[in-house]
Amino acid sequence: MATTVKLAPPEEDMVLRLCALDVPWVVVPPIQRVLLFDDAGGQLPPFPFLVGSLRASLTATLARFPPLAGRVVFLPSTGDAAIDCSASYSGGGGVRFVVAEMDDADARKLAADADHDVDAFRAFTPELQTDALPAEVLAVRVTRLKGGVAVGVAVHHAVADGRSLWRFLEAWAGACRGDDAVLVAAPPTFDLPDVALPAGGEELVRSTLRKYAPHLPLVLASIFHHYFLPYMS
Numbered sequence: 001m002a003t004t005v006k007l008a009p010p011e012e013d014m015v016l017r018l019c020a021l022d023v024p025w026v027v028v029p030p031i032q033r034v035l036l037f038d039d040a041g042g043q044l045p046p047f048p049f050l051v052g053s054l055r056a057s058l059t060a061t062l063a064r065f066p067p068l069a070g071r072v073v074f075l076p077s078t079g080d081a082a083i084d085c086s087a088s089y090s091g092g093g094g095v096r097f098v099v100a101e102m103d104d105a106d107a108r109k110l111a112a113d114a115d116h117d118v119d120a121f122r123a124f125t126p127e128l129q130t131d132a133l134p135a136e137v138l139a140v141r142v143t144r145l146k147g148g149v150a151v152g153v154a155v156h157h158a159v160a161d162g163r164s165l166w167r168f169l170e171a172w173a174g175a176c177r178g179d180d181a182v183l184v185a186a187p188p189t190f191d192l193p194d195v196a197l198p199a200g201g202e203e204l205v206r207s208t209l210r211k212y213a214p215h216l217p218l219v220l221a222s223i224f225h226h227y228f229l230p231y232m233s
Contacts, residue, residue, distance in 0.1 A: 005059050005140075006094035007069050013086035016067060016190060017075075018158060020201070023209040025158040026072065026081055026133075027219055031165055032125040035151045036111045047144045051099055054142055054151070057176035062095060065168055067190055069093050071134040072156050074217040079206040081216070083137065083159055098126050098141040107148025125152035133217040 018026070037044060044050060062069045070085030070093050085093055105120060126139035137159050141152040155165050167188075174181070213219055 001100075002096055002098045003055075004094040005055060005062065005069070005097050007059070007062055007066060007085075014066060014070075014084075015086055016083040018081045018083070018205070018209075020205045020208055022158050023081055023205060024212050026209065027213050028157040030128040030130055030154045030156055031160065031162060032122070032152065032154045033165060033169070034121050034124045034153075035169075036107055036145075037149045037151070038108050038111055039148045040108060044149060047149070050149060051142055053176055054140075055097055058095065058097065058140065058172060061168070061172040061175045064171065065188065067159055068138040068155070068168065069095050070137055072130075072137060072158055074133040079209070081133065081158070081209055081213075084134070096126060096136060096139040098139070099143075100141060101144045103144070103146050105143075105145045105150075107145040107150070110145075111148075124150040126154050128154040128156065130156055131218070131220045133219065135219075 045053070066085045067083045070083045073082055073084045074080075075082055102123070105123075110117060110120060124141060124143050126141040128136050128139050130136075135156060137156045139154050141150075143150040143152070153165070153169070160168070209216070
């Protein structure tokens with residue numbers, strides 16, 4: 001079952017153009033992470049309650065991380081790539097929230113195995129379609145396992161790196177625990193500082209984007225997918 005976690009529309013349009021350091025990552029596969037929770041002590045709440053808590057706390061956390069509820073888009077009028085989380089974006093926004101069950105997967109065994117079952121872990125992460133723009137930024141999958149729960153996330157690499165994703169997960173975990181300090185702390189800033197670029201810096205960003213993804217809004221025809229992705233499968 002999949003639903004979409006949405007935010008209240010922002011008061012103003014919110015479009016964040018990617019900078020020269022971001023645009024190469026438009027063509028890179030998403031970051032995926034899985035958190036396993038073993039219910040050996042019977043301390044996890046009932047699965048429906050857990051899903052409700054995760055969904056509600058995700059909504060609260062996304063209010064502090066609005067780009068994660070947006071879409072990576074291509075702006076043909078300027079040749080830019082951007083994160084669009086504005087109310088005017090016709091494709092909507094939000095985070096896809098998938099709930100699933102895999103009773104044949106044992107949480108304790110998966111966590112304890114010295115050699116992790118990569119295929120099993122991959123099944124716990126949601127698919128994030130990034131082969132064309134607009135593309136989702138974040139998706140979540142909560143899976144009930146035998147003796148536990150798996151929470152998998154996938155995030156677009158042009159929007160967040162591994163450290164940024166963990167900061168979001170820590171904030172989400174705090175909100176789920178009811179840690180008010182997380183929600184009243186100073187929110188992250190999304191105002192990119194001026195990056196010292198030579199004259200014509202905006203065109204440098206666009207030319208870099210064209211180099212890595214020459215056929216936008218299609219991403220599959222990018223340099224990365226042509227030369228590198230076959231060696232990663």
